[in-house]
Amino acid sequence: MKKFIILFSLVFTMVCWTNESFAQAPPPSDHGSTTNQSGGGAPIGGGLFILLGLGAAYGGKKLYVLKKQSQEE
Numbered sequence: 001m002k003k004f005i006i007l008f009s010l011v012f013t014m015v016c017w018t019n020e021s022f023a024q025a026p027p028p029s030d031h032g033s034t035t036n037q038s039g040g041g042a043p044i045g046g047g048l049f050i051l052l053g054l055g056a057a058y059g060g061k062k063l064y065v066l067k068k069q070s071q072e073e
């Protein structure tokens with residue numbers, strides 16, 4: 001019963017705070033604008049290279065472990 005009360009209070013608290021957790025205000029409405037630009041001008045170049053590097057390192061480690069296991073057998 002104690003776990004249920006703790007879990008219920010945690011979920012209730014999270015639900016009550018969802019309205020306050022918005023990161024930024026909504027963009028101003030352009031009534032006369034005809035362009036539909038999504039994503040804004042956020043650069044993704046640096047983060048993309050970091051993710052590619054981490055993925056290559058993870059794949060290399062997996063291949064190394066697989067090769068090492070096959071040599072032991």
